[in-house]
Amino acid sequence: MTNFSELNISASTLKSVKRMGFEEATPIQEGTIKFGMEGRDIIGQAQTGTGKTAAFGIPLIEKIDPKNTNIQGLIIAPTRELAIQVSEEIYRIGQDKRVKILSVYGGQEIGRQIRALKNNPHVIVGTPGRILDHINRRTLKLENVQTLILDEADEMLNMGFIEDINTIMESCPAERQTLLFSATMPKPIQKIAEKFMKNPEIVKIQSKEMTVENIEQFYVKSHEREKFDILSRVINVHQPELAIIFGRTKRRVDELAHALSIRGYIAEGIHGDLSQSKRMSVLKQFKENKIDILVATDVAARGLDITGVTHVYNYDIPQDPESYVHRIGRTGRAGKSGVAVTFVTPREMGYLRIVEETTKKRMSPLRPPSSDEALVGQQRLAVESLGEMVDKNNIGDYRAFATELLEKYEAIDVVAAALKSMTREPSDTPVSISEERPLPSRGAGGGGGRSGGGGYKGNNRSSGGRPSSGSGRSSERSGARRTSAGARDGSSSSSSAPREGSARGGRPRSSSRRES
Numbered sequence: 001m002t003n004f005s006e007l008n009i010s011a012s013t014l015k016s017v018k019r020m021g022f023e024e025a026t027p028i029q030e031g032t033i034k035f036g037m038e039g040r041d042i043i044g045q046a047q048t049g050t051g052k053t054a055a056f057g058i059p060l061i062e063k064i065d066p067k068n069t070n071i072q073g074l075i076i077a078p079t080r081e082l083a084i085q086v087s088e089e090i091y092r093i094g095q096d097k098r099v100k101i102l103s104v105y106g107g108q109e110i111g112r113q114i115r116a117l118k119n120n121p122h123v124i125v126g127t128p129g130r131i132l133d134h135i136n137r138r139t140l141k142l143e144n145v146q147t148l149i150l151d152e153a154d155e156m157l158n159m160g161f162i163e164d165i166n167t168i169m170e171s172c173p174a175e176r177q178t179l180l181f182s183a184t185m186p187k188p189i190q191k192i193a194e195k196f197m198k199n200p201e202i203v204k205i206q207s208k209e210m211t212v213e214n215i216e217q218f219y220v221k222s223h224e225r226e227k228f229d230i231l232s233r234v235i236n237v238h239q240p241e242l243a244i245i246f247g248r249t250k251r252r253v254d255e256l257a258h259a260l261s262i263r264g265y266i267a268e269g270i271h272g273d274l275s276q277s278k279r280m281s282v283l284k285q286f287k288e289n290k291i292d293i294l295v296a297t298d299v300a301a302r303g304l305d306i307t308g309v310t311h312v313y314n315y316d317i318p319q320d321p322e323s324y325v326h327r328i329g330r331t332g333r334a335g336k337s338g339v340a341v342t343f344v345t346p347r348e349m350g351y352l353r354i355v356e357e358t359t360k361k362r363m364s365p366l367r368p369p370s371s372d373e374a375l376v377g378q379q380r381l382a383v384e385s386l387g388e389m390v391d392k393n394n395i396g397d398y399r400a401f402a403t404e405l406l407e408k409y410e411a412i413d414v415v416a417a418a419l420k421s422m423t424r425e426p427s428d429t430p431v432s433i434s435e436e437r438p439l440p441s442r443g444a445g446g447g448g449g450r451s452g453g454g455g456y457k458g459n460n461r462s463s464g465g466r467p468s469s470g471s472g473r474s475s476e477r478s479g480a481r482r483t484s485a486g487a488r489d490g491s492s493s494s495s496s497a498p499r500e501g502s503a504r505g506g507r508p509r510s511s512s513r514r515e516s
């Protein structure tokens with residue numbers, strides 16, 4: 001472990017980093033900060049939650065000349081929420097040097113951004129679509145950019161973003177430093193990356209597994225129709241402090257959030273069809289623990305750093321192993337522990353094996369808890385809360401009523417009744433979750449896995465092909481049967497499983513995560 005003071009960083013940055021509570025550099029920080037400060041191009045890969053933001057943020061801030069009024073650094077991130085989060089962390093790192101940071105992303109009034117751009121920020125953090133928009137309006141001048149950073153680099157260089165990234169790169173000087181970071185870097189994408197880098201230093205923090213050790217990983221094999229009830233029971237037993245449930249489509253997320261609310265959980269959904277203000281308010285409430293369960297599409301899978309997320313549930317197994325790595329990486333961050341549970345239908349077992357092959361980590365089978373076990377979980381929670389209330393001792397106002405009750409009833413019955421009233425008893429209020437089309441079937445055991453680049457994203461849908469303009473989200477929405485959670489698991493004959501925003505106007509599927 002290296003202390004930041006041994007890394008030759010300036011006094012002002014050191015002061016900022018100390019204020020952020022960082023003492024020792026994490027391995028990726030130790031491995032890249034030196035090269036970054038030497039001006040080298042870097043591909044940095046390290047597990048989720050291990051401090052990659054500061055690994056690129058510190059050398060970036062070190063190179064900024066605050067007296068120079070040009071934009072000197074550009075960071076591109078795949079989602080709006082991540083752009084905001086990264087800009088906040090970079091701001092903190094550059095605070096003592098008085099570096100000006102501006103984030104630009106879709107869904108925010110452009111006029112406001114144009115005015116802010118006139119304020120001479122030194123660093124821009126943004127999403128590709130909005131950055132391009134500003135380039136086209138000539139409101140963003142990138143000819144003095146010295147450092148270009150792609151956070152979640154493999155996602156940014158994936159089919160859906162690559163054209164935009166190319167155009168943005170062309171607006172930056174050829175003589176610049178380029179830094180690429182991600183927890184995953186499939187070989188074909190790394191090859192693309194190396195083409196526009198100059199002799200990059202490749203820093204991969206080696207570990208046995210691609211996912212962090214402190215996340216316990218489970219899977220539950222279950223039919224589509226059983227998933228929701230099992231999920232509720234598992235949640236009742238786990239009693240997560242904060243949980244994220246990932247669903248495959250926006251409709252799925254809406255329905256799950258609604259169903260969880262009906263069953264008494266404090267849950268909200270987040271996906272790309274919501275207004276930006278709604279997205280931000282949901283995330284804020286989740287960070288402030290006003291929401292216990294965030295239900296999300298992959299829009300929340302990458303980079304988001306939310307303290308206190310103890311559990312991640314994949315209600316649907318993700319199609320790409322990379323997506324799995326990033327989703328479960330929302331827990332177990334910065335050395336904390338976490339639990340991840342992935343639901344998999346019998347037909348999708350092949351995907352589970354491919355995930356395991358990629359992460360080099362086996363998931364343990366999780367036996368679905370019985371409803372009695374789920375009830376015991378909730379009862380324990382009530383016992384704990386009651387005990388805490390007694391310990392806090394601010395119940396004086398209730399003592400007289402307690403005495404009144406105890407004159408009439410046995411003490412044990414009174415306490416039992418209090419516990420019952422506090423227990424969220426497993427509810428069987430009917431909920432409605434539409435069946436999701438299963439992923440294209442894949443031989444259990446890997447079925448050849450991911451050969452070359454062929455397994456990566458848009459290319460691995462050979463059985464289903466690209467969704468044509470007719471097979472996108474909207475047709476899926478209207479076409480799918482709405483059934484109650486207890487309805488039969490109708491196996492769909494379709495081999496395509498559209499994901500968020502896919503096939504809008506016939507675009508290739510991997511443009512699904514594009515945002516402006």
Ligand SMILES: Nc1ncnc2c1ncn2[C@@H]1O[C@H](COP(=O)(O)OP(=O)(O)OP(=O)(O)O)[C@@H](O)[C@H]1O
Nearest residue numbers: 022024025026048049050051052053183303305334
């Ligand atoms: N040296 C450090 N000491 C202590 N905490 C740190 C250090 N560096 C980063 N952190 C904290 O660790 C958390 C995770 O960092 P960060 O979000 O940069 O991870 P990441 O590697 O980018 O993860 P992901 O792959 O999910 O994007 C943050 O809360 C960050 O403030």
Ligand SMILES: [Mg+2]
Nearest residue numbers: 052053151303
């Ligand atoms: Mg990150």
